[in-house]
Amino acid sequence: MVRSKTTRRQLLRAAGAGGLGVALTACAQNRDPFKPNKLPVPGSAGWSYGEERWVATSCGQCSAGCGLRVRVVEGRAVKIEGNPMNPVNRGGVGPRGLSSPQVLYDPDRFAQPMVRKARGGALEPIGWDAALELLSTRLGSLRESHRTHELGVLCGRERGLMYESWQRFARAYGTPNFVDTRGVEDGPTLTAMRAMQGVDDLPAYDWANARFVLSLGSGVLDTSCQLLNFARARGQRRGGVDRPRIVHVGPALSRTAMNADEWIQAAPGTSAAFALGVAHVLVRDEDFDQDFVREHTQGFEDWSDAAGEHKGFRSLLADYTPEKVAELCGVDPAEIVDIAHLAAEAGAAFALTGRDDLRASNGVQTAMAVHALNALLGAIDRPGGLLVQCAAPLAAWPELELDDVALAGLERPALSCARRDAGQVLETSLDALPAALLAGEAPALDTMLIDSTNPVYSRADAATWRKALARVPFVVSFSPFADETTVECADLVLPDDTWLERWEDSCAQPNVGRAIFGLRQPVVERQLDTRHTGDVLIELADALGEEVAAALPWKDFQDAVKKRVLGLFQAGAGSIVEAKGADFLRRLYAEGSWDGESYAFESWTRVLATESGRFEFCPAALRDAIVARDGAAAPRGAELDELCSPGYRPQVTYGDPQRFPLLLVPYKPHTYAKGSGANLPWLTELAPWKGRRTWATEAELHPSTAASLGVGAGDLIVIESEVGAIEARAYPTAGVCEGVVRVALGAGHTAMGRYAKDWGSNVMELVSTQCADPLGGGAALQGTRVAIRRSQA
Amino acid sequence: MAIDLDLCTGCGGCVVACKSENNVPINGRAPEAKGAEIEWMSLLPRGSRDEPESGLPVELMPTPCFHCDNPPCVKVCPVGATYRNDEGIVAQIWDRCIGCRYCTVACPYSRRSFNWKRAEWPDSYRSMMNPDVALRPEGVVEKCTFCHQRLRRVREEAKVAGEEVPREVYERLPACAEACPAGAITFGDLNDRDSRVAAMAGSPRARRDYEHIGTRPKIYYLSKARREFR
The missing domain is CATH 3.40.228.10 (Dimethylsulfoxide Reductase, domain 2)
Structure with missing residues (x-):
C-alpha cells in the first residue's frame, strides 16, 4: 500500500486555509456597507477588539482653541466631545469642532505628495523623498546664488508655534518676503490696539x-x-x-x-x-x-x-x-x-x-x-x-543666528505686503500681493510656499491671483485638501497632516485673559501618506545647511513642542505643578491644557505700552x-x-449707485466659515434654522426691496456688481435693512472635494479690491454696490 | 429633558453632535432629498408672539423627539416597532419596523424620519461611525432615542462598580446635552424630585410644545419673552 504523504491533519489545515481564504475574499466582495470599519485602519494594530480610549487635544477648527476629548475606538476617531478641564470651553463644543472627524476622514484629501510636471498638466503622485529633494535643491540653489529674497512665504496661520516656525525659517533662510494673513480679518482691531494701547494683540x-x-x-x-x-x-x-x-x-x-x-x-x-x-x-x-x-x-x-x-x-x-x-x-x-x-x-x-x-x-x-x-x-x-491676554511662560526659542547670506537677503527690498518687524502699527494689505507679483520685467519671486490659506478662493479678484501665482515659477502648497489654490496653481503639494494627527499648540486667540496653553496631539495615527508641515520645515532646514538648520534645531515638531512646554513645567505654577518633568508631561498629555494663575487687573505698564505709557485717543x-x-x-x-483719530467717515462704496442701487453685505456664517469648512457635510447641512436652504446660497433682502424688484421667496436671482455676477436664491426677510443684500461667504467652491464643490456661489466674486482703508489692511469686504435681477435660467 | 432657550444660542452644536453620535446619514444635495431629510435633532424657529407678521424667528428651539407620555406614534405602529419603555422613553426597534410610515404621519411634531434610500457615504467616513449604534437600512423609520447607548453604558459601568449613577452624570448624558457649549440642555429623571431636570420642568418659565393636544411631551422648554426688537 502506498501511503499518501499528506496526513489527515495537513489536509484539514489546507482545506481550512483555503476555506478561510474563500471566506475572506467573499467578505471583501460582499462587504456589508452598514458595518463600520474594523481592520485595517491605520494604527489599529495596537488595539484590542472593541478597545476605546479618550484622548485630550485642542480643537483646530477655529481660533478659539477649545479643549476636546476625542473618543477613539480601535484606532478610529469616532466622536468629539468638549473637555470640561479646559478653561476656554469648560466642556461643550460648537458645531465646527464636532464636525472634525469629517476633516480627518475627508475622502478627497491628498493621500501623498503631488507634483505637476508641466504647467497646465495634472497633479501626479510623487514620493516624499523625491518631493523634498526637488524643493530643497531648488531652495539650495537659490541660496547658493544669493537670491534668497526670491523665496516667498504666504502663511495663513496667525499665531502659535507653527506661525513662529515659519517666521524663523523665512528669516534664517534670508527672505524678507514673509506674508501672512494676520491683518485680513483682525487688522483694524490690531491697528487700534497697537496705536492706542501699544499692544500687538487682540x-x-x-x-x-x-x-x-x-x-x-x-x-x-x-x-x-x-x-x-x-x-x-x-x-x-x-x-x-x-x-x-x-x-x-x-x-x-x-x-x-x-x-x-x-x-x-x-x-x-x-x-x-x-x-x-x-x-x-x-x-x-x-x-x-x-x-x-x-x-x-x-x-x-x-x-x-x-x-x-x-x-x-x-x-x-x-x-x-x-x-x-x-x-x-x-x-x-x-x-x-x-x-x-x-x-x-x-x-x-x-x-x-x-x-x-x-x-x-x-x-x-x-x-x-x-x-x-x-x-x-x-x-x-x-x-x-x-x-x-497673558502669554504662557513657554521656554524661549534659541537665539536666531543669521549668516551673511541671510542678512544680505533680508536687506533686499521686500514686497509691500510682507510683514515687517515688530512695532509695525499699520497692517499690510494681502491684496497687494498679486500686483507686486505681476509688476516688473522679471518675476519678483522664484518660489512661493503657501500654507493654510486659499487666496484664489477666498480673496477678491481671483483672476488676478491666478495670473500672479502663474507668474511665480514654482509654487508649493502645504494644504491637506485639494483647494482651489492648490489644484489650480501649485507645482508641488506637500500635504500637511490634519490637526487630529499632529503635534502643535492650540494657537488660540485671546480669550479669558489669563495665560493658557492648549496642547494639540495626535489622536489617531496618520491616516495617509502626509507629513506634519513642521517636520517638513525641519527637514528642509537641515537640507539647506547648518546655518538654516540652527533656526529649527529639533528632531521633529513634537520635540519642539516638548522643549517649549518645558517652560510651563519650570514656571512651577498654574493648573499643573509637578516635581518631575515626566510627570508634568504625562498630566499635560492627559489633560490637554495648562492654564495660569488668575488675571491681575490694572497692570498699567503691561497693558498701556505706548510711548507715553497712556491710552492715546489720538x-x-x-x-x-x-x-x-x-x-x-x-x-x-x-x-x-x-x-488718525477715532471718527466716523462714511464707508466708501464701489459701483455706480444708479446702476447698482443695493449694498452688498457679505458675512461669515458660523458653520462653514469663509469656505474652509465647506468640505464638511455636517456643517453644510446645518442651516441657520430648519426650513432654510442647505447646499445653496441664499440672498437675504428686505421684503420691500424684494417686492420692488418683483422677486419672491426662493426665486433664482442674479446678483451683479461692477466686477462679477453670481446666482442665489432670494430670501426676503425683515431681518435686514432696506437696500441691503446679505449673502453668506463660503459657498461656491470649484475644488476642495466632492462635498465642497458645485453648490452655491462664492460671494467674493462680487467684491472688488477698490475700496481700501487709508489706514491700512486688505481690500474692503463691505462697500460693494450690486443690482439684482431674476435669473433667466 | 429640559432645554433652556434663554441659554441656547442656536449654534447647532446639538444637531451635529447627534449626527455624530448616532450615525445619522448625510442627506446630500440631490433634489429628491428635499423634504426627506433625516435629522433627529433640528433647530426649529419660533416667531415673535408680538409681531407675527414680521416672520422673524425670536428663538430657535433645538427639537429632538419629545418622547411623549401619550405617544401618538406608538398607537399607530402595527408591529410594535415603536413603544414606550418602562422609563417612559419612546424607543424604536429598527429591525422590527416594516416601513409603513404611519408613525411619521401620526407624530404631530414631525420628529420621525424615513430612510427612503440606502444611506451612502464614502469609505473613509465609515471609520468615524459610532460602533455602539446600528446603522439603519432603507425602508425603516428612525428617530431620537435619547442616546440609549450612552444611557446603557453608564448604567452598566455603575452596576459593575456597585453604585448608583450620579444625577450629574445623567444631566449631560445625551450627545446633544454633552455638546451644548451654553449648557442649555439638561437630561434626567422627571420623576426624581431632587433632579435638576425636575426643578427646571417646574419653573414658571417652562412650557411644552402643543401641550393642548394631550400628547404630554417630556421635553420642557424654558424661556421668557425677554427680547425687545426695536
Missing part, C-alpha cells in the same frame, strides 16, 4: 464680570471665537451672579442679534458713528470714567506740541450729537442716550465690534472709535472690561506710521489728526 473680554455689553455690528456668535464666552455670559443668571445685558446694533438679524437682549437695527457701516454718539452722551453728562481718563489717557483734551494745535477727543465728540448720529445710523436718538446711560450705570461695561464689519474703508477708525468708547467706560484692564504712533508709509503724500496738520 483684546480679550471679561464676559464673566461684565454687566453691560454693547455689540456694534459684531458677529460674536457668527464669526468670532467669543462665541463660547458669549453663550456662557448669557447663562450666568444662576448662582446669584447677574448676567450682562447685551445690546446689539447692526443692520441684520444675525445670530448675535437674535441672542442679544435688544437689537437695534442700524444702517451698515455706521458702527463708528453709533459708538461716538454714545461717547458724546457720556461726556456731555459727565458719566464717563473721569479717573481713568485723567490718570491713564492722553489726547482727551485739546493739546499743542511742536507740530501745532491738536484737537482732543472731547472736542472731536462735539459733532456727534445723538440727533446727528441717529440720522446717520437710521435709529432713534433716544436709544443712543438710553444706551449711554445703561452702560454708565452698569459699572462694568464694554463695547466690541466685528471682524466682517471692520473690513470696510472706515474699518480702522471704527475700531478706534469703539476702543475710545471703551476707554471712556473705564473698561481697559478692569473687571468686566477688555483684557490683554495716537502719535499712528500719525508717525502714516507719515513713514506715505512720505510726502501723507496728509498734514489737522487733516492728519482727523485721519
